Amino acid sequence: MVLGVVYLRGWFAIRKTRPIQFPLWRLGAFLLGLVVVWLAIASPLDGFADVLLSAHMVEHLLLMSFVPPLFLLGCPVVPLLRGLPRVVTVRLLGPLIRMKALRRLGHVLITPLVAWLAMNLAFLCWHVPAAYDFALEHEHWHEFEHLCFLGSSILFWWPLVRPWPTRESYTGWLLLLYLVMADIVNTLLSAFLAFCDRPVYSYYLRGPNPFGISPLSDQRAGAVVMWVIGSLVFLVPAVIITIRLLQHGANREGRGTC
Secondary structure (H helix, E strand, O other): OHHHHHHHHHHHHHHOOOOOOOOHHHHHHHHHHHHHHHHHHOOHHHHHHOOOHHHHHHHHHHHHHHHHHHHHHOOOHHHHHHHOOHHHHHHHHHHHHOOHHHHHHHHHHOOHHHHHHHHHHHHHHOOOHHHHHHHHHOHHHHHHHHHHHHHHHHHHHHHHHOOOOOOOOOOHHHHHHHHHHHHHHHHHHHHHHHHOOOOOOOHHHHOOOOOOOOHHHHHHHHHHHHHHHHHHHHHHHHHHHHHHHHHHHHHHHHHHOO
16 A cells, blocks of 8 residues: 555656656556555455465466566656655665665666576475475465565566666567576476376365365366466567567568568
8 A cells, every 4th residue: 555655656746747658557557566466465365375275376476477567567666766755765765776786786686587597496496395385384484485476576577578767678589588488487387286196285285174175186276377377477478579579570671672
């Protein structure tokens, strides 16, 4: 709620000088991202995630694949800074923003290699059975897990969305490989969970089972959600990038033959 108010205040402020750069749909994208965060961690879905692996996978999918691009489509950096009280931006954040080391670190974190590794390592490490069960058994670690997923996924989507005032631009073929390799990681984990002949996470064997769904069936349902929807999230942008690259190549060939 507070984040939404800060963004809204900053969006109205910057829209006075940059109305074309901050149309209404950017505001809608950011606020929709907040709604999806609520669905993932504050709605009844979060309670279901404690007893159903499939619900937990939906929760992770929302935090990693839907919230980050929605946030970034809102170009949140400047509106959030403009929305904060001036004393905070001038006295607290201003000196930090001007630090060359922190700015350099920020640029490194959103390079494709670092962002890709951050998201996929967080994804794989938190799905190791010991880590997964530990997070569910300890609420604060569960919240930290969600922060890892959300933060690393924002880094992952940054090179693709490139929210203003980001200046870095990467070639389409690099971003195509970036998405396809991420989909391969998602597919391998999903396939392992789908075809494993036993429940991987012991937490669901020890916990209550109010829905009467067998842990193995629940695991396979969660794997299907990850596999199908997760792959679409990566492959739809990959197809769009491929079409643009082919169109660009065709246009260049057309100009060359004139």
